[in-house]
Structures are given as C-alpha cells and as structure tokens.
Amino acid sequence: MTYAPFDLTGKVALVTGGNRGIGLGMASAMAASNADIAIWGRKDAANAAAVEELSKLGTGNVKAWSVDVADEQAVIEATADTVSSMGRIDSCFANAGIGLGAPSFSEMTTEIWRKNMAVNMEGAFWTLRESVKHMVERAKNGDIGGSVVGVASLAGIEGAARNQAYSATKGGLTAMMRGIAVEHGRYGIRANSILPGWIATDMTDAAQNSDVFASKVISRVPIRRWGEPEDFGGMAVYLASDASKYHSGTTLIIDGGYSVF
Secondary structure (H helix, E strand, C coil): CHHHHHHHCEEEEEECCCHHHHHHHHHHHHHCCCCCCEEEECCHHHHHHHHHHHCCCCCCEEEEEEEECCCHHHHHHHHHHHHHHHHHCEHHHHHHCCCCCCCCHEEEEEEEEHHHHHHHHHHHHHHHHHHHHHHHHHCCCCCCCCEEEEEEEEHCCCCCCHHHHHHHHHHHHHHHHHHHHHHHHHCCCCEEEEEEEEECCCHHHHHCCCHHHHHHHHHCCCCCCEEEEEHHHHHHHHCCCCCCCCCCCCCCECCHHHHHH
C-alpha cells in the first residue's frame, strides 16, 4: 500500500516557472501523485506543452496562466483567477527566476541588479504574499493548512563571483521564507526553501557545454553528475503533502553533495 500522505488527490499546487526546468520537474511529480496543477509561465507555447505533458500523468486537473511575476498587479489577478478556477491553492512553489551576472562585481550595472530583484525577489514576494493571504483566509474559516516553498539557490549561502545580484535575491528569499514560517505557523501554514546546486536547465546551458566547467566543478559533485529537474520531484511531493505538516522554516539543499565536499 502506498504511503497515503503522498497521494495528493484533491490538493492544488501552484508552480511559477512551471513550464520547464526545475518547475516542470516538480510539477510532473505532483501531477503523477494526482494533484491539481496550476502553472504560471510567460511563454504560451511552453505553457501549452506543459499542460499537455502533465495532464497525462495523473488524475488531477492541469491549467496554465501567462503571468509575468515581476508585475505585481498581474500576480494579484492571476492568484485570484487561479483560486477561482481551481477552487483553492494548497501549496505554492515560487520557482520563477532569472540569473543575470556581469563580467565582475565592479562592472555590474544597476540595471542588472534591478532585473534580478524584479523577478527573483519582488516576484517571489508578491507570489508568496498572495498565496499566503488566501491560505490565511481559508484558515480563519476553519480550513487550516498550506505549504509555501521558495526555490532559491546554493548561491544564496555560498560566494557567487560575478553573480552577486542573483545571490542576494536568493539569500533574501531564504530569509523571507523563515519569516513566513514563524508568523504563519499558527494557521497551519508551513514555509520552506529549496536550494538547488548545479542543475541542467536552460539557465546553466553555457556551463553544460564547457569542458573546463565539467572538469573543475561537476567533477567535485560527489554524485558525479549534473542534477536534473526530476531530482526535485520527490521533495515537491513531500512539501505539498500532509507528510510535511510539521516541517517548516528550513532550507533543503539538493546538490548531489556539492556543498559539503
């Protein structure tokens, strides 16, 4: 018999940036566990492809919205639309992000800084705020519980040369998640961060094609390979499920052991 809490039937999971990469990896596992999935992404074609793919995996309903999380009003409206269409939001994975760097810290422009902040920090803030608001309202009406997850990065806790703007957003995200956990535990809402290591996605495409990077960096990963989006599926199912109902305020590192070697 399957451990019952990992069956997500009746639960609605929102995944921003869920049409590809880590977001799609998480959404796929939750869909296969019978969750209803709401995808937010900026590209309609990728959204449609994700819906088609995810709809084949379980018994839940899958829908997608075209949303730019760097637009506060768009996030507010998309949250309302998602709740109206799906009935509720039980878990929210703030995964949408960008990674813009510079030749050096001294050459980093204010434009690069602000673009990273707009998506990775402000976008996550608005997304999480609106989902938490919905969950609190449900709790006050007797429907207690919910899970919010910030997908950060090892860059948020380690030194990221030439990527200080990106790392600042990810460090800030983990701090925000801890604050959400402390304030909202009384409503049964738990908040946690996921910190990916070196994962094979569009964001790391240049590094994946570098022999030097493979020999100098990936060779230091104890599991000896790039991470894949599907490596995040199990953690997503766990955090969306009742199995994690007493787990809150933590940073969960998924990096093949890189950070401890």
